[in-house]
Amino acid sequence: MFSNHFTLTKRLLGLLMLIGGIAGFAAIMAIDLLDVGREGGIGPAQQIALALCVLLAFLGVTLIPLGDDPA
Amino acid sequence: MIAALVILLFHLMVYGVFALNLMQFPFDYDQGEGFELVDTILFSQGQFPYRDTNVYPFYSSNYPPLFHVIAAPFVWLFGEAYWYGRLLGTLSAIIAACAIGYAVYRDGGRQRWVAVLSGLAFLASNTVYHIAPLFRQHMTMVMFETLAIVVLANVNEIKDQRRRRRVLFTGLAFVLAAGYTKQLAIATAIAVFVFLFIRQPRRSLVWGVGFALVGGAIFLWMNIATDGQWWLQTITANVNQFIPEQTVGLFRLWFSLHGFLIVPAALYILYELYFSRLSIYAIWFIAGVGVSILSGKWGAGDSYFTTSIAGLCILSGLFAAKTMRREWVNFPINLYTRRIILPLWRVANRLSGVGVLLIPLLYIGYGIATLHMPTQGAVFSTVADVFNIQPNAQNGFYDSAGRIAGGYADIGHLTSQADIDAGWHIVDLVRATDQLVLSEEASFNLIAGKDVITNPTQLLNLAQQGLFDSSALIAMIERQDFGLIIMRAQFYPVDVLQRIAVYYEIVETVPMNGFEYMILAPRSTPLPE
Numbered sequence: 001m002f003s004n005h006f007t008l009t010k011r012l013l014g015l016l017m018l019i020g021g022i023a024g025f026a027a028i029m030a031i032d033l034l035d036v037g038r039e040g041g042i043g044p045a046q047q048i049a050l051a052l053c054v055l056l057a058f059l060g061v062t063l064i065p066l067g068d069d070p071a
Numbered sequence: 072m073i074a075a076l077v078i079l080l081f082h083l084m085v086y087g088v089f090a091l092n093l094m095q096f097p098f099d100y101d102q103g104e105g106f107e108l109v110d111t112i113l114f115s116q117g118q119f120p121y122r123d124t125n126v127y128p129f130y131s132s133n134y135p136p137l138f139h140v141i142a143a144p145f146v147w148l149f150g151e152a153y154w155y156g157r158l159l160g161t162l163s164a165i166i167a168a169c170a171i172g173y174a175v176y177r178d179g180g181r182q183r184w185v186a187v188l189s190g191l192a193f194l195a196s197n198t199v200y201h202i203a204p205l206f207r208q209h210m211t212m213v214m215f216e217t218l219a220i221v222v223l224a225n226v227n228e229i230k231d232q233r234r235r236r237r238v239l240f241t242g243l244a245f246v247l248a249a250g251y252t253k254q255l256a257i258a259t260a261i262a263v264f265v266f267l268f269i270r271q272p273r274r275s276l277v278w279g280v281g282f283a284l285v286g287g288a289i290f291l292w293m294n295i296a297t298d299g300q301w302w303l304q305t306i307t308a309n310v311n312q313f314i315p316e317q318t319v320g321l322f323r324l325w326f327s328l329h330g331f332l333i334v335p336a337a338l339y340i341l342y343e344l345y346f347s348r349l350s351i352y353a354i355w356f357i358a359g360v361g362v363s364i365l366s367g368k369w370g371a372g373d374s375y376f377t378t379s380i381a382g383l384c385i386l387s388g389l390f391a392a393k394t395m396r397r398e399w400v401n402f403p404i405n406l407y408t409r410r411i412i413l414p415l416w417r418v419a420n421r422l423s424g425v426g427v428l429l430i431p432l433l434y435i436g437y438g439i440a441t442l443h444m445p446t447q448g449a450v451f452s453t454v455a456d457v458f459n460i461q462p463n464a465q466n467g468f469y470d471s472a473g474r475i476a477g478g479y480a481d482i483g484h485l486t487s488q489a490d491i492d493a494g495w496h497i498v499d500l501v502r503a504t505d506q507l508v509l510s511e512e513a514s515f516n517l518i519a520g521k522d523v524i525t526n527p528t529q530l531l532n533l534a535q536q537g538l539f540d541s542s543a544l545i546a547m548i549e550r551q552d553f554g555l556i557i558m559r560a561q562f563y564p565v566d567v568l569q570r571i572a573v574y575y576e577i578v579e580t581v582p583m584n585g586f587e588y589m590i591l592a593p594r595s596t597p598l599p600e
Contacts, residue, residue, distance in 0.1 A: 044315035
């Protein structure tokens with residue numbers, strides 16, 4: 001990965017986006033799960049962020065079948 | 072193409088008229104311009120504007136220094152004035168537009184007309200028009216961002232190592248300059264390093280470490296030199312309340328104005344994502360849209376979309392250039408080509424011919440969607456009459472943009488002689504008192520030769536986070552140390568406004584630029600508590 005000739009493939013980029021989307025989704029949900037003192041559930045800003053994480057993960061999934069094409 | 076060019080050149084003329092009009096206006100036009108001038112004056116005297124706001128004169132800047140440092144030599148040459156800051160903003164937008172046009176020309180197969188339209192489209196945006204001719208640093212940041220992106224776009228393809236390093240160094244220097252002009256350039260920094268990482272992770276990490284060291288060293292030096300005020304005033308104080316409705320409203324406005332170019336830009340990104348390689352332009356646009364979400368912060372607004380507008384002008388230009396070259400017939404074979412493109416092949420071939428006709432229509436549609444112009448004056452009144460354009464904003468101005476959410480800047484109209492006269496009247500009132508004057512805008516005090524006291528929005532930023540001790544300012548209000556208080560938007564923290572209401576009363580209201588300036592004088596007897 002750290003060679004002068006390495007470049008990300010569509011598959012690897014897709015995997016990174018999928019992982020990033022899932023991790024982001026989990027982190028945003030964790031704000032409510034861990035912060036027990038909060039009221040009002042998932043707010044509008046969190047909803048926007050969750051939607052973006054889902055979109056990121058979805059795009060990542062669609063890139064994986066493109067295999068070794070350079071990203 | 073000619074019709075699109077005529078419409079966008081008309082926009083350019085309106086932009087030039089507005090910029091010239093503002094350069095001749097000697098007072099604040101947009102709230103906060105005067106404080107940018109104060110920052111510039113302080114830098115010209117070798118002083119930092121990041122100061123303790125709990126003590127007199129309760130003033131601090133909340134922006135990084137580069138724009139003010141660039142403007143500082145003008146203070147040495149011309150004294151305290153607004154025109155040079157507005158000139159710098161105006162020129163920054165023109166340089167950014169030229170860079171956009173150049174990028175489309177270079178990377179879009181040398182389509183001259185499309186390149187010109189792309190650059191003009193940037194200047195035609197209502198957002199750019201509103202913000203660029205002001206004494207504000209935002210457009211200078213966007214200029215540095217655009218230059219960085221255009222410089223770095225093809226850096227990975229440079230074979231000669233020395234030349235590649237030179238280009239990388241230049242591009243990253245522009246990113247650093249953007250960041251030290253305004254904090255929002257973080258989006259461009261992220262985009263640049265994501266792009267470098269995708270193309271070659273090693274290069275991204277090596278240069279990223281160097282970039283972080285240089286940027287961090289400057290940051291640390293300023294923080295030490297200002298005794299921590301740099302961190303407090305520019306970082307901590309800027310973490311404001313987020314209003315989701317404001318973000319949603321401003322995104323609706325952004326799409327309604329720029330939709331004609333957003334759609335082709337988005338299609339071009341999808342093409343790169345699935346059938347080509349992701350360019351720095353695509354990643355920059357996405358980062359620019361991402362940072363626009365912050366437009367919902369208190370104190371933020373439509374200016375936060377300017378980076379994304381620069382990006383969409385380049386991407387839509389590349390889409391248009393590819394269409395004009397009829398190159399949408401060469402898709403690499405992959406899963407999505409087989410599933411989506413090949414079944415549509417016959418239709419696509421016919422559409423490529425239609426596309427050549429469609430491109431000028433896109434720019435004509437964009438030019439109409441972003442229409443903004445004075446409806447008074449020699450040329451403009453004739454155009455307004457012919458096309459039945461009615462004013463819908465201040466001072467006989469038509470603006471296709473409008474306030475559908477908080478954070479929208481109600482500006483863009485030309486100033487009049489009556490506005491200038493009103494400003495001088497307020498200056499006369501300030502000069503007439505021997506006492507200090509507390510003003511929400513700096514220009515009246517600066518021209519009258521009195522101390523500029525407070526930066527109200529910054530005090531409110533700090534107060535909302537419990538970081539402003541208002542006791543010394545309130546003590547001055549209660550002692551009626553101020554001979555006059557001048558307010559326009561009442562941006563002071565609530566407790567300060569409450570004490571002003573008890574100890575001061577409105578003695579005059581002066582209309583200027585469509586706003587009501589309240590002149591308050593000490594009450595002979597304070598209101599009962």
